[in-house]
Amino acid sequence: MEMANVIEACNIKKKYKGFQLDVPKCNIPKGFATALIGENGAGKSTFLNILSGIRLDYKGEIKYFDEQEQNVDQVKERLGYAGPGNYFLPQWSIAQIEEVSELLFQTFDADRYQKLCQELGIGGGDNRKKVSSLSDGNKMKLTLAAVLSRETQCLLLDEPASPLDPLMRDKLCEMLHEYLEEGNGERSVVFSTHNISDMENVTDYCLIMEHGNIVEEGFVEDLKEKYILVKGEAKDAEAAKSILYSFSGNSYGFEGICLAENVDKLAGMDIQLETPSLCQISVAVMKANTNLKFS
Amino acid sequence: MRRMIRSYLALTPFLYRIVLFVFIPIAIIAMQQLFPMEDIVLCTFFITLIMVFAEILMDYWLFGGISTRDGAKLEYLKTSNYGIKLMKNALTINMVRQLIESSVMTIINIILFLVLNQGESLRGKDVLVSTNLLLLEYVVVVMLLTVARFFDGWQVNMFISYAGVILMLGGCYLVGKYVIIMFVLLVVLALLLSALSINIALKRVRECYYDKAA
Numbered sequence: 001m002e003m004a005n006v007i008e009a010c011n012i013k014k015k016y017k018g019f020q021l022d023v024p025k026c027n028i029p030k031g032f033a034t035a036l037i038g039e040n041g042a043g044k045s046t047f048l049n050i051l052s053g054i055r056l057d058y059k060g061e062i063k064y065f066d067e068q069e070q071n072v073d074q075v076k077e078r079l080g081y082a083g084p085g086n087y088f089l090p091q092w093s094i095a096q097i098e099e100v101s102e103l104l105f106q107t108f109d110a111d112r113y114q115k116l117c118q119e120l121g122i123g124g125g126d127n128r129k130k131v132s133s134l135s136d137g138n139k140m141k142l143t144l145a146a147v148l149s150r151e152t153q154c155l156l157l158d159e160p161a162s163p164l165d166p167l168m169r170d171k172l173c174e175m176l177h178e179y180l181e182e183g184n185g186e187r188s189v190v191f192s193t194h195n196i197s198d199m200e201n202v203t204d205y206c207l208i209m210e211h212g213n214i215v216e217e218g219f220v221e222d223l224k225e226k227y228i229l230v231k232g233e234a235k236d237a238e239a240a241k242s243i244l245y246s247f248s249g250n251s252y253g254f255e256g257i258c259l260a261e262n263v264d265k266l267a268g269m270d271i272q273l274e275t276p277s278l279c280q281i282s283v284a285v286m287k288a289n290t291n292l293k294f295s
Numbered sequence: 296m297r298r299m300i301r302s303y304l305a306l307t308p309f310l311y312r313i314v315l316f317v318f319i320p321i322a323i324i325a326m327q328q329l330f331p332m333e334d335i336v337l338c339t340f341f342i343t344l345i346m347v348f349a350e351i352l353m354d355y356w357l358f359g360g361i362s363t364r365d366g367a368k369l370e371y372l373k374t375s376n377y378g379i380k381l382m383k384n385a386l387t388i389n390m391v392r393q394l395i396e397s398s399v400m401t402i403i404n405i406i407l408f409l410v411l412n413q414g415e416s417l418r419g420k421d422v423l424v425s426t427n428l429l430l431l432e433y434v435v436v437v438m439l440l441t442v443a444r445f446f447d448g449w450q451v452n453m454f455i456s457y458a459g460v461i462l463m464l465g466g467c468y469l470v471g472k473y474v475i476i477m478f479v480l481l482v483v484l485a486l487l488l489s490a491l492s493i494n495i496a497l498k499r500v501r502e503c504y505y506d507k508a509a
Contacts, residue, residue, distance in 0.1 A: 054373040057505040073376050081374045088371050091308055091356065097371075099305040103298070104375035128309070146371070 004066050006030040006154050006188040007051060012060035014046060021046050021058070021212040029219075030066070031185035033176055033202050036192040037282045038209035039290060044192040045083070045158050047209070051190070052081035052156045065153065077106060080147040083158035087143050090132035094123050097131075097146055107151035116145035120171075136163035148175065155179065157191035161199055169195060173202040196279040208282055210289040220278055227284065229276035230258045236269040246284035257284035302384035303392070311356050319349050320400055327404050328411075335417065338408055339401050339425040340467055343432035346397050347463050350436045351443060351456035357389070358440075360447030362499040369503060382500055386493050394433050401425060423478065427470035430481035434488055435462045441492040445499075 005027040012023040021043045028034050036044045049055040051062065053072030064075040072079075088097060094117060101108045114127075120141040123129035131139060140163045147155060155176075161169045176189050193199045206223060208216040218226070232240055237254040241247050243265045244256035257276055258266065276284075304312075323345055332338040361369070361382075372378030405425070409415055436459065443455045470477045 052374060054370055055504065076374065076376050079374070081370075083370060086370055089369070093308060096305065096308065099301075100371070100381070103302055103305055103381055104372065104377050130308075 004030040005063075006065060007190070008063040008066075009051065010061045010063075012047070012050060012058055012062070014050065014055070014058040016046075019043070019212060021050075023047065023060070023212075023214055026207065026214055026217075028188065028190055028207075029205050030188050031180070031183070032204035032219075033180060033189040033191070034205040034207060035196070035199060035203040035278075036190060036207050036209065037194075037196060037286075038192075039286055039292075042209040043212040044209055046212075048081070048083070048156050048158045048190070048192055052079055054081065078153040079156060080150055080152035080154070081156045081158075082140075082143040082147045082160060084136075084140065084143075084163065087139070088131045090130065092131050094127040094129055094131075094142065097142065098127075101146055101149070105150050109149050109151075113145055113149035116148060117142070120145060120168075137165060137168065140164060141168065144172070144175070148179065153183070153187055155187075155189045155191070157189065159192055159194070161191075161193050161195040166198065169198040173199065176202045196282050197277065200278045203278060206278060206282070208285045210286060211291070215289045216285045223278070223281050224275050226260055227257050227276055227281045228260050228263055229255070229274040229280055230263075230266065230271050231255050231274065232266075232269055232271040236271065240266060240269060240271070246287045257281060299384040299388050302381045303388035305381070306385045307357060311353065315349075315353055315396070319345075320396070320403075323400055324403060324407070327407070331411070332408070335405055335408055335415075335421040336424045336428070336471070338404050339428045340463075342400050342404060343397060343428045344460060344463055346393075346400070347432055347435055347459040348456045350393060351439055351452050351459050352449070354440050354443065355449045355452040358386070358444055358496070359449070359452065360444065362441075362444040362496055363447050369500060372500075373504065379497060379500060383493060383497055386496055390433075390437065390489050390492070393436060394429070397429050397432055401429060420474065423474050424471055427474060427477050427481060428467065430478070430485055431463065431466045431470050434481055434484045435459050435466065437485070437488045437492050441488070441495055444496060 007026075007028040009023055009026040012021060012026070014021040019041065036048065038044050046055065050058050053076055062072065064072070065078065092100065098110050098113050101113065102110060117123070117127065118125070122138050122141050122145060123134065131142070134142065140160060144157075144160060147157075160172060164172060176191075180187055180189060191199070200220075203220055205219050206217065207214050216223070227245065230240065230244060231253065233253045234249065234251060237249045240254060240256065241249075243262050244258050247254060247256040249255070257280060263273065323342055327338060327341065332341060369378070369382075372381060375381075405417070409417060439455050439459050439462075443452050470481070
């Protein structure tokens, strides 16, 4: 059975000085949470900005919600983008954001916004507080409150977990779960993150980016079958190194990620095989594709 | 119209409204009473001079730096189809508000002047020159704000407001001497500059969807 996609991007190209985003094809599955993972400068934010329609200078085609003949302006009401940085004007207050949002979005629910602000403890109950006086974490919470107060079908979140404390990250996962569940398969979430471990329990699908390209993608469960975590003793390190996809070792032993198809080549070695976490897979893929030097 | 006013109000902080609609008018009227002017035209000139200064400084609070490409902190507006329209509505209503506020204050002050100076009467030329001064104030403010919004920093607005005062001082001679010609010229300039100012600001807002390096 062919899976429906919430976003289908084709031949997306965008050039900056010294950087080029080049995504020949990217299908984001509908009804799931997709994590966009990659090192700093890999192109995650640029890609999300393009998908959300706040960057328009790119080449390529994007199709939303499996519908024909449309552009991002036709679907903005159904997309909920939240990002760090200059998201709200710094002089706006929490109450003002409510007023502005009511004008900007037809489906904005002021009661839900107030409830979320209270629930997330934004501004300590003072809705006259300005955005500029909030901490980075509270700014992100406010951004999420604004975007979750609307009837959207796809959330595009740029680094939502980064400024949040561990407790709030857990709450974020819970909120995203709820959002997806309430949508009965019609809602999707795409988020970029560096906090892979914290966000793993909400991640269904994963896109790993390096140098503006998608270097690995797939459902987390499939990736966990494709890659295997191998642990072994120091005596086998040299032999294993050439077979493993990623490798790190010390005088006691080694650890690395191996492609499942290559596991047979490790036969005869004293090794332990384990299912890797998404974080371990991501780091291995990033290490294999990065320009950074690792010893 | 209701939506336009809502757009403007949504973008204006509460304190901004208090300062602009309560504090400044009361301060101007109070100063007029403390330092009474000799005639109606002087009275209007005093109001327009203060308003040029106040409008340019206060604008930083509302639209400061919106025409700077990198400084356009407008991501939230960009996520909505109504974002640019909201900005256009707010800019338009702000201009209308400027003209109305200065006019209302001038009318109040003229009435107070006439009440307090029983012997004085309102002459046609005074009304025309006062109208010219109001139009001159509007033109100077709109013109200078179009420039000021290209910079991000209240100091720039402060500097430009001084330039506004100088322009007013220079312009007041012309509006008094060539009353009819200046009236026509200022009406034309007011219309042209209003359209131009909104278009420039919106063009810059639209440009922030694009990168310099692209």
